[in-house]
Amino acid sequence: MAAPRARLPLLLLLVPLLDAGRAAAWGKEGHIMVCKIAEKYLSASAAAAVQELLPEAAGGELSTMCPWADQMRFRYHWASPLHYANTPNVCNFKFSRDCHNSRGQQGMCVVGAINNYTDQLYSYGDPKSSYNLTESLMFLAHFVGDVHQPLHVAFEKDEGGNTIMVHWYRRKANLHHVWDVSIIDTVMKNFYNRSLDTMVDALKGNLTNGWSDDVSHWENCENKRATCANDYAIESIHLSCNYAYKDVEQNVTLGDDYYFSRYPVVEKRLAQAGIRLALILNRIFDKDKADVIPLHVQ
Ligand code: ADE
Ligand code: ZN
């Protein structure tokens, strides 16, 4: 009789740990790759502003700070719902219906967060700004990555795949983790000598060759002051339905068939996120030239 009672406090201690693991985003690698791609396409004034805002610990590189928001989840509990958006188990995203936290506060999801931190960063250079723009930048860079992970805009009932247990080849994992981490790890192992930098170089190479015709569509964002995060979320829920959830049920084994048809989606989303983060930062920090899209992918 005593034993279960003694175990209870331990369980209670573990619950927040398990919960935090659930809502993690692209793994560290994914976020670093997104930001390494973005850094390459920053305009001179955006690069200078980013340098000024980065903390000392960043070593002058935005990419080192891009996983930061996940590491802060214990301290910034309120920010947990800002990493994702869930739909009522339908394959479309509607801001007014889906962008809220569990208490129903509007805007408390990944799309609202991107727009909010973008807005805060527009006060850069204003001596009256009361925001911590270093944090705004680190949050923004992280959340632009997250909104491109398809399962970060997914179904409420399975918490974006977190409650769907599968086997990734012979290892147990949940579907969400497969998309945050496992596919990327397997790609790095199979094609890029386990090297993140080699993979980033390959994605950059694809931007100028394989995807060069698509890039102008990726950049297309009519919304001048806010961002196009709403569109990116709509893309993600479509990819969740057509790729991530497709042919998946509890305890299924995901192997070569799934891997070879899904890894191109993951690679493209990482590259898109990088390009769009650069686009957002260039617009913020070149505000006099807001109509120019200064990426010039070549
Ligand atoms: N927690 C609940 N839903 C989630 C999602 N879609 N992505 C990440 N964490 C979540
Ligand atoms: Zn995640």
Ligand code: ZN
């Ligand atoms: Zn995240």
